[in-house]
Amino acid sequence: MERDAIWVGTSWKMNKGPAASVAAANELARMSFPAAIQPFVIPPFTSLKDVCDRLSGSRVAVGAQNMHWQDEGAWTGEISPTMISECGAELVEIGHSERRTYFGETDHTVNLKVHAALRHGLRPLVCIGDTADEYSYSVTNETLARQLKVALHGVSEDDVPQVLIAYEPVWAIGASGRPADAAFVERTHNYLRKVLINIAGSSAGSAIKLLYGGSVTQDNAAGYVALPHVNGVFVGRAAWNVEHFQALAEGVIA
Ligand SMILES: O=C(COP(=O)(O)O)[C@@H](O)CO
Numbered sequence: 378m379e380r381d382a383i384w385v386g387t388s389w390k391m392n393k394g395p396a397a398s399v400a401a402a403n404e405l406a407r408m409s410f411p412a413a414i415q416p417f418v419i420p421p422f423t424s425l426k427d428v429c430d431r432l433s434g435s436r437v438a439v440g441a442q443n444m445h446w447q448d449e450g451a452w453t454g455e456i457s458p459t460m461i462s463e464c465g466a467e468l469v470e471i472g473h474s475e476r477r478t479y480f481g482e483t484d485h486t487v488n489l490k491v492h493a494a495l496r497h498g499l500r501p502l503v504c505i506g507d508t509a510d511e512y513s514y515s516v517t518n519e520t521l522a523r524q525l526k527v528a529l530h531g532v533s534e535d536d537v538p539q540v541l542i543a544y545e546p547v548w549a550i551g552a553s554g555r556p557a558d559a560a561f562v563e564r565t566h567n568y569l570r571k572v573l574i575n576i577a578g579s580s581a582g583s584a585i586k587l588l589y590g591g592s593v594t595q596d597n598a599a600g601y602v603a604l605p606h607v608n609g610v611f612v613g614r615a616a617w618n619v620e621h622f623q624a625l626a627e628g629v630i631a
Pocket residue numbers: 387388389473504545549550551552554590591592593611612613614615
């Protein structure tokens with residue numbers, strides 16, 4: 378993975394069964410992406426191994442959408458870091474707002490998962506974000522600082538640069554969301570960088586990749602990436618079609 382690359386990725390969320398995932402992965406494997414871009418896709422668990430196999434040796438990194446923090450055990454329905462590694466994934470998404478809102482993910486479990494991912498050589502992609510209420514009460518920064526501090530608690534300075542952070546306002550995600558305006562993203566990412574430097578020190582805190590997500594499209598992606606401290610975008614709906622994904626990735630640096 379290119380150290381200074383701009384990260385452009387998509388989670389397919391609960392879309393694409395095994396056949397559709399394999400077809401998409403085959404298309405992605407044939408595509409080229411600008412050298413400055415680090416593309417990644419995050420398929421559902423049922424397709425993880427197939428997608429990893431098809432994209433192995435390509436420029437597209439593959440991740441899982443969630444995981445448990447234990448290596449094994451009586452945790453019905455869960456997937457462990459060892460299972461994810463064995464599939465060939467390099468990344469794991471942790472703490473997406475849909476998991477926090479509907480499946481009981483907490484700052485504490487996010488922290489356990491970050492440590493587990495790093496122990497297993499997986500790159501954690503930690504999602505943080507303020508709710509619409511928090512935004513309207515102007516406590517966005519307080520919420521994000523808390524989420525970041527707990528997520529990275531106990532992570533060594535050496536490991537911190539492995540972590541990717543996606544700032545995704547909950548009010549910006551999905552069909553009912555509205556994209557955050559660029560000035561707000563700029564202010565918020567500046568603040569996040571300061572918090573990261575405060576947590577991890579200047580060198581490690583500056584090295585962490587900070588992505589923006591929430592209603593990113595081909596029209597607005599380049600505007601976000603042009604902002605200071607925005608090192609990429611994490612995209613949902615606008616990148617589920619692989620040709621749209623490629624176009625969005627190319628457009629980010631056009
Ligand atoms: O949830 C995300 C953004 O979804 P959009 O459909 O782009 O609003 C982000 O985590 C990518 O999955």
